[in-house]
Amino acid sequence: MKTSVTIKDVAKQAGVSVATVSAVVNEHKKKVSLSQESRERVLTAIKTLSYKVNTQARMLRTGRSNTIGVIASDLAQPFTAESVSLIEQEVNVRNYSFLLSDILNSKGLEWRYIDLFKQKQVDGYLFIGASNEFDNKAIVALIENGIPVVLTERDLHEHSVPCILVDNVKGAYLATNHLISKGHERICFISGPESNLITHERLKGYRKALAEKNLTHFEQLEPAHGMGLKHGYDAANKLLCSQPRPTAIFAFNDMLALGAMKALREAGLRIPEDIAIVGFDDVPVAEFAGIPLTTVRQPRVKMCHIGVGMLLDILEHKYPKGYYAKVILPPELIIRQSS
Amino acid sequence: MKTSVTIKDVAKQAGVSVATVSAVVNEHKKKVSLSQESRERVLTAIKTLSYKVNTQARMLRTGRSNTIGVIASDLAQPFTAESVSLIEQEVNVRNYSFLLSDILNSKGLEWRYIDLFKQKQVDGYLFIGASNEFDNKAIVALIENGIPVVLTERDLHEHSVPCILVDNVKGAYLATNHLISKGHERICFISGPESNLITHERLKGYRKALAEKNLTHFEQLEPAHGMGLKHGYDAANKLLCSQPRPTAIFAFNDMLALGAMKALREAGLRIPEDIAIVGFDDVPVAEFAGIPLTTVRQPRVKMCHIGVGMLLDILEHKYPKGYYAKVILPPELIIRQSS
DNA sequence: ATGAAAGCGCTAACAG
DNA sequence: CTGTTAGCGCTTTCAT
16 A cells, blocks of 8 residues: 555645645635636646545644544444434435444443543534433533534433434324224333333323323333343233233334234234234334334434434534524324234 | 643643653553653643543554444344444454444445545454445455455455354255254245355355255245345245245345245245244344244354454554454354244 | 645654 | 654645
8 A cells, every 4th residue: 555645745746835735625615716727737636646635634633523423322223223324324425424332332331432432533422312321411511511412312301402303202192092092991001211211201192192081090101121122022021910911012112012022922912902012113123023013103214314414514503502403203103913 | 612631731730741641641552661750740640631642643643543444234234233333342442443334325335435434544444244235346456455354244255355254154054954854845045145155155055955965956046135124025925936835944144034924924824834934143033023033143242353353453463464364153053933 | 826834733763 | 761853644824
């Protein structure tokens, strides 16, 4: 690998100064006035030498990295993985890079991660998903230091932080109401961990649907101890011991629902005849479950698009200082055969 | 955010020169001789000022980024997502960073990605998974330029490139043989796309098992046009039209198998009574399928550990120039109820 | 419109 | 053992 070509080489080749080269390279940023001629010359020199700016040097000089830190709550969750993939696209389109971390791999070490990213000079942070493991204080500290932060699929109620969310209350309402309309009264909510704010939102929607039909006395909660298949399985097994048994389940997310379905099957229960179930997210595998899973779809693509867009816009000062917005997107009930 | 503290500040605070500070910061790298005293002084200064090295500046100076480029074939595949998560851990442990790209999002643009990463000065590349979309020429070009590259779950037969693989021939053999031992003779292989080298390996194992029992004349191949659930579904539907129908299926991977199961179910076939099926990978959801899926487990954790380890070791010149190895790990047959 | 030059924070000779 | 200093490649005043 021959040593890379620098701005100097280009300048020499084009017979201009480095300043001029820099000017044409960064042309888009400022309305500079360059003569057509030197512009052309520089451009061809760049092409013939196949010059690429050294991002390191630029970062050092400008103090900006054009990189965002993406902190995911659990990459192993299909929903999260897809989000990361989408984010990657958006970030690329806008000519940024991103550093990724999966906080599930470092329970309690979120501070260390943020620190690490800070050291790498990320310009801003994107948090996706709300793992129970995560200490919100770390995010708050960021905000208080004026560092741009955007959250998707996660919220921080009492703070002025931009976040992109599906309407969780409405989604849960839709799911629960659908179950009620199918004639169910005893509907159990397999919730996420207590510490998860989103769980509370969905609980609200669940309760609202129940209340509307005067079913509040049938409310039944079964908190899962995590977000994975196994946790859904365990929760369902516990729930199955309750008397009288619910005739329907609304699970916090699809993975929990899929896990629960295994327990239901093992208990010899038919879905949806003996017990109906609906999930949340609409991960790809939901459609391919033994009994295709009814679920509430989140507008993933839009959420990621808006989330990244907003963060980068903030970084590029396209909003007034202190600006923030909470964007709430509509959920969509996808009815399949599990209900 | 107050302007960050530099090595100069530390030097002043500790009453030493920047060189000394730099020396203690990079202590581990070289057997420098520092007096206990100044070392202590520097260390406390660092702590009180909470100094963090500016990675940008260091990169610029050293020409190394301590960053690797991870190029995944399809993040939406659970197996890949988990690998990324694992890789993240390994990379962190060794104090590196990684840039991630998902080439499925940029069909045919692998060159652009590599270029982008090159511009970000990544020290080496880790390719994971073998999407059919990917043009191996891009990898070959890297290798020929002497840039460190390691592949996991992917191979480049005629090139001297380090790669970490499960024994795909053996895995497929195990799966097929298991099916044969259950009394099956007509076993169809739902293969991956033609262009995928791994598919050929698994095909070999499949054929070997068939040949051993003189079942070669029953060989039946149904290539899937991708690696997703839908592709498995489509492949199975096509396969179901063949007469006589196979009594068992060996699918290239779990997602394909899960997709196929949906088609089987829709056709009114009982699993495993009417038709048995086994997958490959052992993704978490395999165990939670309507009929828990028999599959061949890949030693994910080990593969990622070795892969990252090898790449970083190469970067740190722990191997002689030109060194490479192909590491083949043993697969494990996980028998569940789908067979 | 363009060039000269300073300097971002760091490391690595080289002196002392 | 420690300090001085010269850049790494780039952007950005400030002159011209």
